Amino acid sequence: xxxxxxxxxxxxxxxxxxxxxxxxxxxxxxxxxxxxxxxxxxxxxxxxxxxxxxxxxxxxxxxxxxxxxxxxxxxxxxxxxxxxxxxxxxxxxxxxxxxxxxxxxxxxxxxxxxx
Amino acid sequence: xxxxxxxxxxxxxxxxxxxxxxxxxxxxxxxxxxxxxxxxxxxxxxxxxxxxxxxxxxxxxxxxxxxxxxxxxxxxxxxxxxxxxxxxxxxxxxxxxxxxxxxxxxxxx
Numbered sequence: 001x002x003x004x005x006x007x008x009x010x011x012x013x014x015x016x017x018x019x020x021x022x023x024x025x026x027x028x029x030x031x032x033x034x035x036x037x038x039x040x041x042x043x044x045x046x047x048x049x050x051x052x053x054x055x056x057x058x059x060x061x062x063x064x065x066x067x068x069x070x071x072x073x074x075x076x077x078x079x080x081x082x083x084x085x086x087x088x089x090x091x092x093x094x095x096x097x098x099x100x101x102x103x104x105x106x107x108x109x110x111x112x113x114x115x
Numbered sequence: 116x117x118x119x120x121x122x123x124x125x126x127x128x129x130x131x132x133x134x135x136x137x138x139x140x141x142x143x144x145x146x147x148x149x150x151x152x153x154x155x156x157x158x159x160x161x162x163x164x165x166x167x168x169x170x171x172x173x174x175x176x177x178x179x180x181x182x183x184x185x186x187x188x189x190x191x192x193x194x195x196x197x198x199x200x201x202x203x204x205x206x207x208x209x210x211x212x213x214x215x216x217x218x219x220x221x222x223x224x
Contacts, residue, residue: 059211108158
């Protein structure tokens with residue numbers, strides 16, 4: 001089954017404790033992306049990757065890191081989480097067509113609470 | 116100024132009516148336009164994609180794109196209670212993706 005998986009689905013942590021949210025896709029997509037979703041603000045892109053070893057900042061990259069060492073995986077790293085990073089996080093992947101980024105396939109989401 | 120603007124709603128329509136959702140965007144170089152549906156607590160899923168000016172129909176859904184006016188819309192005909200969700204407009208201006216804040220639609224039986 002074609003899918004994007006994220007782990008963990010729920011996480012409660014404390015300020016300053018490093019954490020990693022994993023993302024994996026089995027569709028051989030080149031493009032992968034991380035978003036956060038907050039009430040009234042919609043989905044905001046944190047980082048994206050157009051292929052292995054190619055990453056770039058989205059709208060809200062501060063406080064986050066990513067890596068793309070393999071095509072299927074795109075982990076999101078919070079080196080020192082703060083309460084303002086409490087949010088719902090989505091990973092997504094897609095092909096890139098002639099018109100640019102194509103349909104995004106989203107993971108199930110990770111609800112993160114930073115105390 | 117936000118790059119992708121949507122009416123936040125809520126938009127309420129009776130069952131069987133046409134629901135009209137609108138979106139404007141600021142970046143003229145955008146090539147790809149998408150409508151996603153998101154049920155509460157779930158991840159977004161694609162409803163329609165559109166790349167050229169004009170209308171694109173898929174079942175009860177019609178997407179309309181006007182690049183000159185930087186405007187994209189989604190019409191839902193014969194609205195059903197199961198269409199009640201938040202609808203997200205998305206635009207691909209470069210290699211990034213920009214989403215609107217979403218319009219919450221309620222279809223009343």
